[in-house]
Amino acid sequence: MSNTIPNRQVICETLMELAKDDRDIMVLASDSRGSAAMGPFAKAFPDQFVEVGIAEQNIVGIAAGLAHSGKKPFVTSPACFLSMRSIEQIKVDAAYSNTNVKLVGISGGISYGALGMSHHSLQDIAVTRAIPGLAVILPADRHETKRMTQALVRHEGPVYVRIGRNPVEDVYESADGEFVIGKAVTMRDGTDLTIIAAGETVRVALDAEALLHDMGVSCRVLNMHTIKPLDEEAVLRAARETGHIITVEEHSIHGGLGAAVAETVIQHHPVPMRIFGIPDEPAIAGKTAEVFRHYGISAENLADAALRLISRKRQERER
């Protein structure tokens, strides 16, 4: 069954539920209430909504001022602009001043496929995860997005969240359970290798696991929804127990999930790794699935890479 509800709509609906009883929840938009699916919130809670116009630096500064005054501001603005145009405000006003600002980068990654590199956000994880005190989260599907939004309202401190524009295939059956910031979710357990994914690539990782399963390969799948603080324990357990790691992300191969995992693995328990993502080039135009396929972010390709990694291990063992 195909899901038709985008994550942005889930954030809006969840915030609307919570905003009824929590007048401090606020949503800010930079002429982006439509693309953020925040129109219903703006209509229902005009006193808790702030439009700043097309001014991404200003939106983060204003949010920091609101948070300093006890508000719980959610900034909703395209990830490509929010993570680049406002990065200094994110660094200083949100992270350094430690204000309770939630930065929701919408239409992230290559969601705006055909609009070109100006509208792609494939460096946002690299820059945001380098900022001390800022958490970085990519929810996998609508159910996780709901849990995450509830957790964000409870969580005190600055967070950058990136979501895509289009509906994502479900990876969870329901929104039950708790979202724990900084704690990876083991989606499938396994012993031969681990695929670590975040955001929309969790679905791809699960599909790869299904193919591998049919070939008799035991593949662990970790949903690393929080890229910072990274669940180093889960990463190192995967390295020790499965001996191989593949990461897959909708981000440049430089500085994202793969880099974060590699930083931990290489220093504490080196194992062979492969990093799947968008290469260091302006990404090709197309729909997400087309672009993913073009760059080898597909279940078949991941399964193939997994087999090659494992066979190397087996050969070494036999030698």
Next chain:
Amino acid sequence: MDMTDLKIKATRIRMDVLRMIHRAKAGHTGGSLSNTDILTALYYRVMRINPANPKWPDRDRFIASKGHAVESLWCILADLGFFPKEELDTFCQFGTRLIGHPNNKVPGIEMNTGALGHGLSIAVGMALAAKRDGKGYRVFCLMGDGEQAEGSVWEAAMAGAHYGLDNLVGIIDRNGLQISGSTEDVMAIEPLDTKWKAFGWHVVAVDGHDMDALVKVLESAPEVPGKPTLVLARTVKARGVSFAENIPGWHHHVPNDEELQRALAELAAYEAQLKREGGRAEA
């Protein structure tokens, strides 16, 4: 505090600033002396604050958007008892919290600033929160004149007017100089009053060293309901030290021993004069 006491206080703060910068061998001397009278008026007369309870919810807020001119602010916060005065000795030393820009780990500092063009957006957020919550506090934001070249200042200016934030007061320390020279040579920003008026602000020009005028303007803001106020304070960089005034190099020149003694002597003489004129007994 009455006018004579405010003027004496500002003079003593200037002396503290010079001693602190000389001791630390670091600091922004020029800007901290040009903003001293503005800060003295705000902290000792205009703003509702409580040093014993720095996070008092109804306090007036101050954002130092020109964060580099922090020395006068450190000296004032210490003098008011937000933290022990001896801590000023640690200014810019290893591991200190009294760094070269406002640091919200220090009581009395609301937000970390230092990157120019950020403060007014933050102040807009604070003023907007007060409006939405029906609170009566005011928000003061001090900007530099060189800072006016930052585009984000104007994003915030637009938003302040758009939301009718008459609880917001922007102040420009218009000393005319930035690190490379005159603002008009580096990047012309005039006519500032016309620009801010065009952005929907109520603009008041004032001599930023005339304590009586400063207090009057800052106390009476907002004068126009539904509009934020911009106080264009004409100042002199390194004000109070005759041989440093208006010299761009004193933006972050550290006085040597001889310069410090000369400067302190000038300020002491001025303080004595203020006391005579105000009928105060010599301390």
